[in-house]
Amino acid sequence: MPVTKWNYQVTEASEIPxxxxxxxxxxxxxxxxxxxxxxxxxxxxxxxxxxYKKCTKIRSYIPEHPVDPFKVKEAAELIDAxxxxxxxxxQGVIIANAEEELKxxxxxxGIPAAWTLLGLSALPSDHPLNVGMLGMHGNxxxxxxxxxxxxxxxxxxxxxxxxxxxxxxxxTNAKIIHLEVDPAEINKIIKADVGVLGSAKKSLPxxxxxxxxxxxxxxxxxxxxxxxxxxxxxxxxxxFPTKGGLSMGEAVRITSEKxxxxxxxVTDVGxxxxxxxxxxxxxxxxxxxxxxxxxxxxxxxxxxxxxQLGAKDRTVCCFVGDGGFQMTLxxxxxxxxxxxxxxxILLNNNFLGMVRQWQxxxxxxxYSFTELHNPDFIMIANGFGMPAHKVxxxxxxxxxxxxxxxxxxxxxxxxxxxxxxxxxxxxPAGASVSDIxxxx
Amino acid sequence: MKQxxxxxxxxxNNIGLLNRITIIFTRRKINIESLTVSASxxxxxxxxxxxxxxxxxxxxxxxxxLEKVVDVLKxxxxxxxxxxxxxxxxxxxxxxxxxxxxxxEQLVRKSGARILEITRxxxxxxxxxxxxxxxxxxxxxxxxxxxxxxxxxRIAITRDPIERLSEFLKERDALLEAMD
Numbered sequence: 001m002p003v004t005k006w007n008y009q010v011t012e013a014s015e016i017p018x019x020x021x022x023x024x025x026x027x028x029x030x031x032x033x034x035x036x037x038x039x040x041x042x043x044x045x046x047x048x049x050x051x052y053k054k055c056t057k058i059r060s061y062i063p064e065h066p067v068d069p070f071k072v073k074e075a076a077e078l079i080d081a082x083x084x085x086x087x088x089x090x091q092g093v094i095i096a097n098a099e100e101e102l103k104x105x106x107x108x109x110g111i112p113a114a115w116t117l118l119g120l121s122a123l124p125s126d127h128p129l130n131v132g133m134l135g136m137h138g139n140x141x142x143x144x145x146x147x148x149x150x151x152x153x154x155x156x157x158x159x160x161x162x163x164x165x166x167x168x169x170x171x172t173n174a175k176i177i178h179l180e181v182d183p184a185e186i187n188k189i190i191k192a193d194v195g196v197l198g199s200a201k202k203s204l205p206x207x208x209x210x211x212x213x214x215x216x217x218x219x220x221x222x223x224x225x226x227x228x229x230x231x232x233x234x235x236x237x238x239x240f241p242t243k244g245g246l247s248m249g250e251a252v253r254i255t256s257e258k259x260x261x262x263x264x265x266v267t268d269v270g271x272x273x274x275x276x277x278x279x280x281x282x283x284x285x286x287x288x289x290x291x292x293x294x295x296x297x298x299x300x301x302x303x304x305x306x307x308q309l310g311a312k313d314r315t316v317c318c319f320v321g322d323g324g325f326q327m328t329l330x331x332x333x334x335x336x337x338x339x340x341x342x343x344x345i346l347l348n349n350n351f352l353g354m355v356r357q358w359q360x361x362x363x364x365x366x367y368s369f370t371e372l373h374n375p376d377f378i379m380i381a382n383g384f385g386m387p388a389h390k391v392x393x394x395x396x397x398x399x400x401x402x403x404x405x406x407x408x409x410x411x412x413x414x415x416x417x418x419x420x421x422x423x424x425x426x427x428p429a430g431a432s433v434s435d436i437x438x439x440x
Numbered sequence: 441m442k443q444x445x446x447x448x449x450x451x452x453n454n455i456g457l458l459n460r461i462t463i464i465f466t467r468r469k470i471n472i473e474s475l476t477v478s479a480s481x482x483x484x485x486x487x488x489x490x491x492x493x494x495x496x497x498x499x500x501x502x503x504x505x506l507e508k509v510v511d512v513l514k515x516x517x518x519x520x521x522x523x524x525x526x527x528x529x530x531x532x533x534x535x536x537x538x539x540x541x542x543x544x545e546q547l548v549r550k551s552g553a554r555i556l557e558i559t560r561x562x563x564x565x566x567x568x569x570x571x572x573x574x575x576x577x578x579x580x581x582x583x584x585x586x587x588x589x590x591x592x593x594r595i596a597i598t599r600d601p602i603e604r605l606s607e608f609l610k611e612r613d614a615l616l617e618a619m620d
Contacts (some may be wrong), residue, residue, distance in 0.1 A: 002463060006510040007456065026510055057616050060452050060513045066618065184504035 005033030013046035017053070025055035028062030031182050032095060064181055067198035067206055075153075075177045075194045076210035082151035084219050085111045086174075087140070088134060088163075091118035091292070092156015092181060093200050094238035099123070099285045101204035102155065108208055110215040114142035116157045117277055120288040125261065125281040131223040135163040137274040138426045140234075140436060141226030143427060146171050147434040148222075155179045156200045159189040160293050169432035179203045233438040234424050239279055245418035247393055248275040248347045255317055255345060255403050256280045262431055263315040264289065264307050268300030268324035271353040274423045276319040287314075298327030301344065305331060308340040315405065318344045322374050323352040332384040335410045343404050346377055346414045349421065357422045361440060362429075381412040444473070445499050446485035446518050446525065446596045449482060449488040450605055452511040461488060461512075464505045470494055474527070476593035477577070482605065485513065490596050514608045518598060528576035529589065531565045537584035538563060547580055562587055 006026045010019050016039065021037045058421055070078075076321055079085060093102050099122050106113050106123075112131040113123060123130050129214035132139030134146075139256045143165075146152070152174045152244050157163070164170045167189060178192035186195035196203050238249030252275055254261075261281035267273040273290060282288070291299040325346055335342050356370040382386035387407060391400040397415065404413040427436045451457055458477065465472055473491040480487040494502070499517050508516040535558060538544050544565075548555060553567035567577050571591070578589050598604065 001456070001459060002467075009455065026529065057619055058510070059612065059616065061510045062612075062615060062619075066615070182508065184501075184508045188501055 001036075001250045003034065004036045006030075007038065008037040009040065010043050011040045013043045013048040016043065016048070017051060018055075021053060025058070026061065030061075031092075064185065064199045064202075065197045066353045067196060067203045069206065071194055072203065072206045072210055075196055075207060077178075078151055078175055078177060078194060079109060079111075079153065079211045080210035080214070082175075084145075084149045085109070085151040085153060085216065086131075086145060086149040087111045087113040087153040087155060088116065088142075088157055089113060089119045089122055089155045090157025092179075093122045094203040094286055095118060096154075096156065096181070096199045098156075098200040098204055101201060101208070103127070105204050105208045105211075108213050109211055110213075110217070111153065111219070112142075112145075112216065112220050114138070115211040116160065116163055117290060118288075119157060120263075120277055120290075121282040121416070122285050124283050126283075129220070132227075133278060135160075135426065135433075136165070136296060136429075137278065137423050138163075138427075139278075140230040140425050140438065141223035141228070141434040142358040143425070143433040144226055145223060147173065147432065149174045149250065151175050151177065153177045153179070154190075154192075155204065156181070158182075158185045160292075161189075164189065165427045165431055165433040165435070169434075178254065179207075204402070209212075214296050230425065232436065235279075238275070241394075245420060246391070246397060246415055247416075248272055248349075248417050249279050250346060250394075251345060251397065251401070251415045251417070252279040252319065254274050254398055255405075256407055258401055259315050261411075263287070263317045264311055266290070266300055266304040266307050266316060266318040268318075268320040268322060269295050269297045269354075270321045271349070271357065271421075271423050272319045272321045272347040274354075280317075297324040300324055301328050301335075302331045304342045304344065305335050305338070308335075308337075308342050316340075316342050318342055320344060320346055322346065322348040322350060322372060322377070325377070326375075329380065332381060332386055332410075332412075336385045340410060341408065342410050344402070344410070344412045345401075346412060347417050348374065348377070348414055349417050349419050350374060351419060353421075354423070360420070360422070361426075377412065377414050386410050386412055388414065390414040390416065398413045442493050442495050444491060444493050444520050445496070446520065446523055446594065447490040447492065447499070447503065447506070447515060448487075448515045448518070448596070449490065449506055450608075451486050451509075452513070453479075453484055453486045454511045456560065457486075457509070457511050458488075460509050461490075461506065464502060464509075464614045465490075465492065468498070468502065470498070470502070474593040476595050478484065478595075480605070482609070485605075489594055489596055513612070514605065516598075516604060518596070522600075523596040523598055525594050527571055527574055527594050528566065528568050528592040529577065531561050531567070531581055531586055532588040533558070533565065533581055533584050533586055535559065535561060535563045544581070544584060547577070551577055551580075553577060570592045 018187040023037050027035045106129045113129050114134045115133050131142050134142050152171050175193040177194045179196045180186050181199050222421045241247045261283050264287050265280045267276045289303050300318050301319040308316045352370045359367050377391050391397050404411045425436045425438050475487040502518050503515045515553050556564045556566050
């Protein structure tokens with residue numbers, strides 16, 4: 001019950017059609033979410049005259065409130081007056097199918113846009129106003145600039161603690177506009193100066209119509225200057241390392257390049273998730289699947305097979321770590337059984353890497369239950385009838401990835417990476433976003 | 441600053457909803473001081489009256505989370521001053537104590553309580569009032585030996601001249617019609 005949006009117990013067959021109709025309506029509308037229908041065995045074995053009527057509304061449930069035009073006007077005034085505005089977008093944009101509307105808004109106003117983990121892919125990676133990922137392992141620019149900005153426009157995001165860091169020192173110089181479909185999210189974590197309730201699909205175009213065309217070149221350049229610092233201190237080393245063991249970053253970069261930045265990315269939870277979200281590039285929306293705030297290790301493999309079923313013609317690249325992979329690797333069987341051509345890239349550092357990183361940085365390297373005794377993953381994949389290959393050397397990486405992508409069918413590529421690499425930048429837990437660190 | 445608030449929740453009458461509602465309080469470690477569930481004046485709509493001790497800031501967020509529950513129509517919160525509220529208490533005392541002196545009789549008369557039932561062995565007294573009043577009655581009766589004491593959850597009604605639920609339902613109907 002705590003994880004479902006709605007649940008209902010059916011005890012009579014006569015209730016089934018209506019309950020099913022309601023379940024689908026609730027699961028798919030507003031802020032979508034799982035629903036649970038518990039159909040008692042008695043009801044399953046009864047007979048009824050079947051008649052299905054689609055559910056289109058429920059008295060106690062308004063999935064999407066109409067947008068208040070006065071709020072839009074108020075928001076537009078703040079936007080026109082802002083000198084250093086920053087737009088933050090989340091999954092709400094993707095759920096509302098408002099990617100184009102988002103693009104039109106930022107292009108008219110010239111406002112830099114940063115994304116949350118679940119907002120990833122809503123805006124193409126190479127869009128000139130895309131300034132990168134927010135939050136704990138996000139990009140340097142959007143984190144630092146959050147506290148310099150004089151106006152935050154949050155669209156379809158909920159100020160998760162990974163995004164805000166310490167709430168009391170978050171966006172301290174900024175007024176806040178919050179465009180959000182769920183009334184409970186407005187003013188929940190960050191007080192909004194203007195809260196615009198409703199779907200981003202409707203509110204964004206209204207806002208675009210009401211704002212003046214503008215450019216924020218100097219402000220945007222500040223982000224690009226941050227990018228240079230981050231490139232030099234972090235990204236170059238992560239994605240084009242020349243010494244040491246293989247890095248997660250280079251495996252992600254090469255995979256993304258080889259699929260022409262046009263694959264569906266599925267990630268598990270941990271270091272590989274953060275690295276993949278940082279370095280995998282996107283050209284189309286709805287191409288990123290991850291568990292977000294739930295942070296459920298083991299999500300990757302089963303989600304990848306779901307993603308492949310939902311996007312049959314696209315390449316699905318699933319990045320998992322050696323920890324999370326072992327939580328649901330039985331689903332390799334389902335993948336093989338259904339002949340789903342999922343490409344699984346196992347980034348193996350022989351650790352619960354993210355936990356180890358915290359133990360290193362904040363607990364003086366006192367490693368506790370993070371080093372793993374791993375099985376032979378190649379044998380496991382082969383045991384399920386899935387071809388697999390292991391890469392341990394830099395010179396073999398590119399060919400290994402190419403071989404995986406060329407294979408017609410599911411494939412596991414194990415990349416043995418440096419054991420104690422860390423994910424940077426990092427906003428330490430409980431610190432302000434502007435205290436983001438680039439190295440230990 | 442924490443203070444006592446009364447949250448009134450109007451919902452569809454569905455099984456399992458109570459659990460969904462209480463979980464919103466328990467996962468925030470908010471203690472429910474009193475909870476009453478009953479049918480409302482409008483057929484098919486249930487009414488929950490919840491008393492909690494919290495800051496207004498947190499109450500607002502809790503109300504937001506309550507309204508997010510699919511089967512919940514609307515939730516309101518009020519301070520004690522904004523509502524007329526009562527609780528009901530029942531006391532069982534040995535009937536013998538009534539014979540011994542007229543003190544219990546005096547107590548019942550003075551406090552506006554009433555006697556519900558008298559048997560050879562025990563007498564049941566009923567008193568409505570605020571918690572402090574029913575508590576005082578309990579303390580006053582204690583010297584005679586209270587065999588059983590029970591207090592109900594709080595019920596409350598707003599001092600507002602307009603019935604906010606009917607207003608809300610009118611707005612909601614308009615909203616639902618606009619969805620077509």
